[in-house]
Amino acid sequence: MSEPRARSLAGAPWVRTRLRTAPTAALLTAALVFVTAFLAAALPRALDRGADQALRELVRRHGPLAGSVSVTVGRFAPAAGSEAASGDPAADLDRKAGAIAGDVPAPLRLAAGGPVYGSAGRFPRELPDGGLPRPGGLPPKLGLVYLNAAAGHARLVAGRWPTGAAPRGHVEVALSEATAATLGVRAGSTLNAGAPGAETGAGVSAEVVGLYRPDQVDSAFWAGTPCLAAACLSTVRIGFEAVPFWSATGLVGRDGLPGLGAWSAGSTDFYQLPFDLAALHADRLPAARSAVASLIAGPANTRLVADLGQPGSQVTSTLPQLFDEAAHRQTAVAPLTEVGPAGAAAVAVAVLCLAAALAAERRAGELRLLRARGASRAGVLGRLLGETAVTVLPAGLAGTLLALVVLPTGRWVASVLAALAVTLVAALGLPLRALALSAAPRPGGGRRRLVAELAVAAATAGALAAVRRRGVASGGDGVDLLLVGAPLLLALTGALVLARLHPVLIGWAARRAGRRPGLVGFLGLARAARGDGRHQRPSVLPLLALLLAVTTAGFGATVLDSVAAARERAALTAVGAGARVAAVSAAALPEGFATAAARLPGAGAATAAWTFDAAPVGTPGGALISDVTVIVIDPVVYAALARDLGQGVFDPALLADDGRAGSPVPALASPDVAERLGGAPRAARLRSGELQVRVAGVVDGTPAVNGAGGSKTMVLPAGPVARRFPGIGRPNLWLATGRLAADPLRELLQRLSPADAAATGPARASAAASASGAGSASGAASRQQGRDSYSVRTKAETAEELAADPLQHTAARLFWTSVAAAGGFALLAVLLTLVRAAPERAALLARLRTMGLRPRQGLALILAEALPQPLVAALAGGLVALSAAPLLGPAVDLAALVGAPVPAGLRTAWLPVLLQVLALVAVATATVAAEVAVSGRRQITTELRAGDVR
Incomplete structure (x- = not known):
């Protein structure tokens, strides 16, 4: 026997044959899995990116010094002639700054410019020159500071940089252009500081040798020294009146650093450690908080003090408070950022299960025939697994890779696990459903379904009770998944109840329609009530998908509407x-x-x-x-x-x-x-x-x-x-x-x-x-x-300022993206149900048209059959969303989303929920009408083929 003959007797390859038989279904399945896997993998990365951006923006909003740690060491005024014997103070500052930079623990990372350091005089001197401005009758004051690498962060506009080569009693300084304009001085002017101090023997004048213009006035380099980039209008209280006067700070050079303490009765060495905000990640917030605490009072602080070699050093930072605020805000907005994505994920799983159920139902006869011819259940299951794996796995992998590339973040495990879960659901849905269809029916199925539904109702009641007792956001670092899933459990319970009531409600409507003239409405509603007589189409999954989508959108819209109202109220207050x-x-x-x-x-x-x-x-x-x-x-x-x-x-x-x-x-x-x-x-x-x-x-x-x-x-x-x-x-x-x-x-x-x-x-x-x-x-x-x-x-303006928080924008944007995804999957569920019933419906229309049914009556028949399910699901979803406000609202804290302290609770928002319901109904109606228009073009002779079973 030849080899080709033997291969033909062995049978054609199952997977290749099935893919060639139904290429369109395979491509649509792959597209569905690709989109779902991409969204599942993109969701955790979008959450991380939004939280990271909100954390960095929170630090930036508190000023250029908020994202840094300050180290200060005070020095007393030196004795006369002692500076020369003390070596090079500027080189000593350089050495200590390098050592301090090496003490920064991970995950903190210094900014590209490195530490900002120098030495500032403790007290400024008055400038009694009568030609200088005196807003309140008081003379201006001038302080001196040495700032390392100042020439690299400013542009010289007049004169030169100070060198310090000046006779005793004389100091060379450089002033900012704005300070010089305020004081009315220029390059070459001399600022008289009065008679020498007997206690310090200090000099009495400062020569302005140069004027400079800072490159970035609002940067951490210039913000660390007050009144340096521009003069400050300070006040001193004299009696009951605040009297204003000008305060300014001048720059001295490296060679003028030894005389700094003499001018100012002592000096203070400072080291500013600005951190790279791009290295701050919300998921590593506890580690960053521990690192800052170690610098302030911990092992890193011990090493830092040893590197300084001077007692009395102070390490301060506002980062611990900002990190605590960021953690609290992340926990507070988690319900909104979790409810929307969780609803979209639930709708997507329902659609995947629906697609698998419809595919298994379509091939039920084929599978029964294989079992009748001796195929084992394990063999059929293995072949179906291979068939779905070839279609699903490449699509899931491509969607995951696309999400990883499009949304770069530091974490990838959560994205991969979410996409893997979606891929497994898509791959196992068809084999498991086919296995259930091929199994012999077991008695007691109705009782098991009732027990499962009662368990879901009990879980929903427990979640609602926990939400009202503890609140949506838990007291720990994370979010209680049960509490966040309370709206979804509420929607699931509503879907199960609706699945029980749907045939009863539509049957009652069909009986009412039967008493009226005309058979189109009665026939359509009767078919919607009892379904297809030959095929048991899944009914709970489409209802669940639609109801979940409307409930999620309505609940989120209620939250956002309550936030907008509370923000207006907070602004007015x-x-x-x-x-x-x-x-x-x-x-x-x-x-x-x-x-x-x-x-x-x-x-x-x-x-x-x-x-x-x-x-x-x-x-x-x-x-x-x-x-x-x-x-x-x-x-x-x-x-x-x-x-x-x-x-x-x-x-x-x-x-x-x-x-x-x-x-x-x-x-x-x-x-x-x-x-x-x-x-x-x-x-x-x-x-x-x-x-x-x-x-x-x-x-x-x-x-x-x-x-x-x-x-x-x-x-x-x-x-x-x-x-x-x-x-x-x-x-x-x-x-x-x-x-x-x-x-x-x-x-x-x-x-x-x-x-x-x-x-x-x-x-x-x-x-x-x-x-x-x-x-x-x-x-x-x-x-x-x-x-x-x-x-x-x-x-x-106050309301706009409250709404300008990036954390609020991220939460709202992520929620509406999730709502759009949930709505798309819900409409896909409607479309899948229509497509599955389209062949049988087309044949019915063709038979009725031979009896005189007009095309317009055919459209009304299909609308009467297909629209009750999305209409009832949309209305039920709206009712569930409205009920979520009184059930869950008292426990929802809106302060983080509002941006100001407000009373907890949600208000019932009828209009946003109604808009969500009407939008879904309109799109579902358009989808049904489009499907009817396509199916109506088929010829009667094509649909009425002899022996065709649909």
């Missing part, structure tokens, strides 16, 4: 009104500001007010309440503000004045103040004079003080107070309802207050204008100071 403008360093608001601001777009009810801090108020016992904040405001507008805020609501008639000159002014007081004052008139001392007030009502807060009210406040009507004190002056506070933008208010302040800004520092402006090339810089500084004289806050 923080501002106290739609807009708030207060005079900070200026005495009052500009003339005409209140009238002009009330005409801005978006302004509602607006009023100007006067606030008096620490106003003494007399008590019945003769004592004084010295720290009462008095607000003089229009009562009608104030009542509207209080209603918007929901705090301190009152009737404006309480502040109505009787008009008599000697009568006390009615007042609203906080509870503690009202209790101590009683109902009799009392004396309140304002800056304009003494005023008799009478408590007419009690309020629990005022929007005029820090948005939510102070502990001791008193509100007076503006009209009666102005009549008693005609010289009360311009108001220092402006409040308005509505939704105003902050920029027009700031522009209006800048336009109306040029005199106020210039009046705060006339000497500075004149001195700066006299310097060559410094006029424009001085004008800019004056305008900036004018803007800083007023505080402008709006509800809209």
Whole structure:
């Protein structure tokens, strides 16, 4: 017998034959597995990338020094002539900085520039030169600092860098261009520091040998030394008044380092260790926290102190607090970042199982024939495994590799495991379902199903009880998977109940339709109620996929809607009104500001007010309440503000004045103040004079003080107070309802207050204008100071600031991506069900058309048969999502997503859930209509072939 003949008798290869028989089904299965494996592998990596970005942004938002560790070592003022004998201080700093850099433990990694180090004078010296600006009548102060490699981070714009080669009593310094413009000096100027200090024998002057411009003013290199990149307007309290003066810092060279302590009565060596934020990963947060703790007080700190060789070193950092905040925020947003992906994963598994079940059902006759001809169950199972492995494994591997390449992160185990789980479900679904179909039916299947459904219901009840008792986020480092899966368990229970009720509901609708004229509706609903008489199509899986998708989307939309409402509420509480403008360093608001601001777009009810801090108020016992904040405001507008805020609501008639000159002014007081004052008139001392007030009502807060009210406040009507004190002056506070933008208010302040800004520092402006090339810089500084004289806050801007957190954006973006994926898989479940029933439905339509059924009636028949399932599932999913708010809402903490402390709980959001339901219904209807349009083009003769069983 020849070899080809023997091969033909041995039989054709099973896998190759099956793939050639149904290539389209194999390609579609591979595409489904590829997309699902890619999403499964991409999900953990997207979570890691979002958490890493949020962690780094959290550190960046706290300033350029937040991601670093500071080491300082103090030195006393050296004795005369001792610097020369001490060697090279700059070389000593270089050696110690290199040793400290080697003490940084993993996983921390220094930034590319390495440590920033140098030595700063302990105390600045006054510059009594009369030509220098004196904003409050005080002379400016100059401190000195040596900063290693400063020339590499700045550009010299005039003169040269200091060398230190100067006679005794004289110091060479370099100033920043902005500092020189503020002080009104240039390269070559000499700054007189007064007579020599008897205790130090220090020099008395500093020569400005050069001017420089920093490359990046906001970098960690320049931010570590105050008043170095630009002069600072500092204040000193003299009596009850804060008097401003200018503080500046000058750079000395390496050769001038020995004289630094003499100028400043001692110096402090500092070493700034900025860490590379790209090396910070949220999954390694505990290790990074331990490393920082070791540097502050641990083994790394011991090595660091030994390298310094100096006692009294201090190691400080804000990273431990930031790491704790980051860990808390990650745990708080985990429900949203987990619920959406978990819902998408559950829908994807349901679709994979549905595809496997439909494929096994389609080949049920073939498998029974193989078993009847003697094939063993193990043999059939092995052949099916080989068939699915050839299709599924390459697709799963390709999807996993694509996710690993597209979304690079440090971790890959979770992604690979998730993709592997998806691949195994896809590979084992068809063989296991086929094995179940080929097995002989066992009695008691209905009881086992009932027991399983009751177990799911019990697990759901336990999860809901645990959520309400402990909260969604657990107290540990991670998230309780049972609690996070509570919405999914709720949806699963709803799907099981709906699977039980679906035939009953559709059967009732079919009976109602049967009483009406026409058979199309009755026939379609009857077929939807009882399914195909020859094939038992899976019914729970499509319902589960649809209901999971709607529940997940609805629950997440409820969370996001609650977050948006809570954020608006938090912004209103923080501002106290739609807009708030207060005079900070200026005495009052500009003339005409209140009238002009009330005409801005978006302004509602607006009023100007006067606030008096620490106003003494007399008590019945003769004592004084010295720290009462008095607000003089229009009562009608104030009542509207209080209603918007929901705090301190009152009737404006309480502040109505009787008009008599000697009568006390009615007042609203906080509870503690009202209790101590009683109902009799009392004396309140304002800056304009003494005023008799009478408590007419009690309020629990005022929007005029820090948005939510102070502990001791008193509100007076503006009209009666102005009549008693005609010289009360311009108001220092402006409040308005509505939704105003902050920029027009700031522009209006800048336009109306040029005199106020210039009046705060006339000497500075004149001195700066006299310097060559410094006029424009001085004008800019004056305008900036004018803007800083007023505080402008709006509800809209505050809400935007709260919403600018990258952690919130990441959570919301990931959730909506998961919702889109879940919706796509749910529609795929609908499409799979339609495609599986399409041949039999097409044959039915062809037979009915021979009996006179019109095409439009055929479309109505298919819609009546196919749409009840997605419609009922969408409505049930919406109801489950709405029920999740009262069931799970009280335990959900929204503070991390809002960005401010807010009460826990979700509010029922009907509109977002309704939109999700309508979207799914619309897309499902379009899918059914498209399938009907395609199937309707088939010829009747093609569908009515003799002997065709569909």
